[in-house]
Amino acid sequence: MIQVVCVKQVADTETRVRVAADGRNLDPAGVTWILSPYDEIAVEQALLIRDKQAPGEVVVVSVGGPGVQSTLRNALAMGADRAIHLKTETIGPDPLQVARALAEELRGAGAELVWFGKQAADDDQAQVGPMVAELLGLPCVTMAAGFALDGGKATVEREIEGGREVVEVTLPAAITTEKGLNDPRYASLKGIMAAKRKPIEEKPARLGEPALEVVALELPPPRGAGKVVGQGVEAVSVLVRLLREEAKVI
């Protein structure tokens, strides 16, 4: 079975965000780039299925500039078989542009399962997975926290408010992954060495016209300096009075 995992390179979640001189994007200076954490879960799930249930190929695909190849190598080091880099010089293409480029690459690729993280850990849009599915006419289940494959079908659990929805889906299908689905592996030294010899195919990304325009990226207004109302048990009565009379929240 062919599985494709669509991944994104993002700034490390420890990053302190600084705004670039254009006022619209992240200042890339000093940023450590990683495979988006939800995408790691997607890669892990595809590898688990390949190794335990449905042998075949796991292909990772990413849209971005030249730097993206280090992130594709991370996924190859985890165990993916090969990678495709859809190249673009556009900084921060919008979700529909990325979805178009991915859909064009995936059309006719024969993937039975197409995996995505539920959202990227930078723009948090959570759009690309269901958009690619829509463009390809595939069924899609988002925010998968449980996944069981049974022949040409899968049963997926997705977290919703106050419970879990159980969805049955017929393959080929697109799935976006939520934390808790699995524990992504760390790449082994052997995996890192092997990744250096695995192929990364380069192609131009066909983004099409933008559907969104970033007007500004700003830092959130700082919260007013808080106050320590006191120490230990004695502070509790003061706290409760402030919450009731000043903040009016209880």
Next chain:
Amino acid sequence: MSILVFVEQRDARVRSIVREVLGEASRLAAVLGGPVVGVCPAASDPGLATLGDAGAERVLLAAHEAFARYDAAGYTLAVVAAIEAVKPQVVLFGASAMGRDLAPRVAARLGVGLATDCTALAADGGRLTATRPVFAGKAIQKLAFPRVPALASLRPKVFAPAAASGRTATVEPLTVGFDPAAARAKVVRMAAAAGARVDLTEADVIVSGGRGLQDAGNFRLIEELAEALGAAVGASRAVVDAGWRPHSEQVGQTGKTVSPKLYVAVGISGAIQHLAGMSSSRCIVAINKDPEAPIFKVADYGVVGRFEEVVPALIEAVKQLNAQV
């Protein structure tokens, strides 16, 4: 021009987020002009006429027995049919589990832009601008829409419902050519009863615990305080990674981003990923034994002390207060 709002129902009841979205739609309509119209896929009318009170002039009911539960493909058809019928300038969704799944499909179908999980919308010169947190709240992005309609989903608990107008909405049928037999994905059941407890993203009050609690068993105190406050329970990434609490309770980057009225952080030091997910809360209380903990920098009210002493005293004080009211 008009504004279309996706009306989300579950178990034949309109969800509370819909009133928040209608509230913002009404404010936008006052600037952009045009009526606010709802579209609701459902098995039968869940009482849509009452949404007039929340700002809807009329609601299109896409009735189909397969729409009792969320059906991604069918609901997409219904919303797209409503857009074709109404030709709105703006289409709004709640950024709930359902809205987050549905909105990108509609956007891709129409080839237009979508801004998800917005915390503010503005109409400047007849043009919509969406404000949304990125990097889990470490920065704020402002987006414009080159194409019409502009699609946006709104973060729960951020937008105020419209003041009750006492009006009644007209309910009109919307025909959708949907064949459930051709569906390739279907919700077959709920693994836990929907609505049995409050979800973090929709909670007014959240009590969260962190590594400072020292042991998973001590979360009993967090649960007791949450119960006294009528709150949902949250957790830091450290305790979720340690297996003390389920991932669904994690607050912060790679967890949930929340904006409750009151957020109580107990034994949470305040790592940047956690702060990103909760610093838009209206009022933050921190209880921590380390006076240097970064959480005190964002807390409106801090108590320096041992959780074993402070939390039981707080539970008692809240219970007394509840008894008085």
